[in-house]
Amino acid sequence: MPFAPTARISVAPLLALALALSGCAATDTADDSGAAAKESKNSAATGHAVREPRANDPFDYQLGGAYDPPEGVRTVIRDRTAAPDPDPGIYNICYINAYQTQPDAVAWWRQNHPDLLLRDADGAAVIDEDWAEPLLDISSDERRDRLAGIVGGWIDGCADRGFDAVEADNLDSYLRSDGLLDRADAAAFAERLAEHAHRAGLAIGQKNAAEMTGTGDGIGFDFAVAEECARYEECDAYAAAYDDKVLVIEYRRADFTVACREWGDRLSVVLRDRDVVPAGEPGHVNARC
Helix, strand or coil: CCCCCCCCCCCHHHHHHHHHCCCCCCCCCCCCHHHHHHHHCCCCCCCCCCCCCCCCCCEEECCCCCCCCCCCCCEEEEECCCCCCCCCCCEEEEEEECCECCHHHHHHHHHHCHHHECECCCCCECEECCCCEEEECCCCHHHHHHHHHHHHHHHHHHHHHCCCEEEEECHHHHHHCCCCCCHHHHHHHHHHHHHHHHHCCCEEEEECCHHHHHHHHHHCCCEEEEECCCCCCCHHHHHHHCCCCEEEEECCHHHHHHHHHHHCCCCEEEEECCCCCCCCCCCCCEEEC
């Protein structure tokens, strides 16, 4: 559950077993114009304006497990299930896998919402093979509404725990859908999630999908989380779309060096190991510009 999409350990050999466990019990997995724009993002519940992250604040990416933020870090991203609760005094972003389901949650989805898993013409679940994650079916308004109710519950949980924002992962899952989903489906679902996050008083970030940065304002995204944008020469697209409110994660030191040289004075950049393991564990890598 707590691993980033480009940092998770592949568990494809376990997927067939997971897909067969349809009778398993549910787990906790289920469970000026600028001023006008900010005004529109006020929480209906609290009346408080959504607080966006600040550009170029030092940040850390802790999806492999929570630990004390390194000295000077002002923004932290952690999984929605991570313990302990968010650190007071810093900007806390809550990771949710919004468009795919974690491998250890497949049985829950099959038992409770089997029709919300995307399926091909033969009825087989469509899988992101890199991480053995079945895709959620966002192909219709009815399914998007139902899924938004489930994922919206996770967003509410993030707000209740004291997070400031959410990172909704796998916006680009339509590219792995064998043509069953398209960009419009992804954007339509993202609009629902953004609206829910803002009602809960949370900002929401676009995760990857540089090709969709032009749709960010229409969807309602407030910032971006971009993995390896220096490696793939995409940082400029995110920076332009979100006024430099971009959190960059690089996994190769050479790319980190480029990111720092070209973007370190404008964007928040961190170097992490691909397994994003917690501090103190073997293989932990963590550096900022």
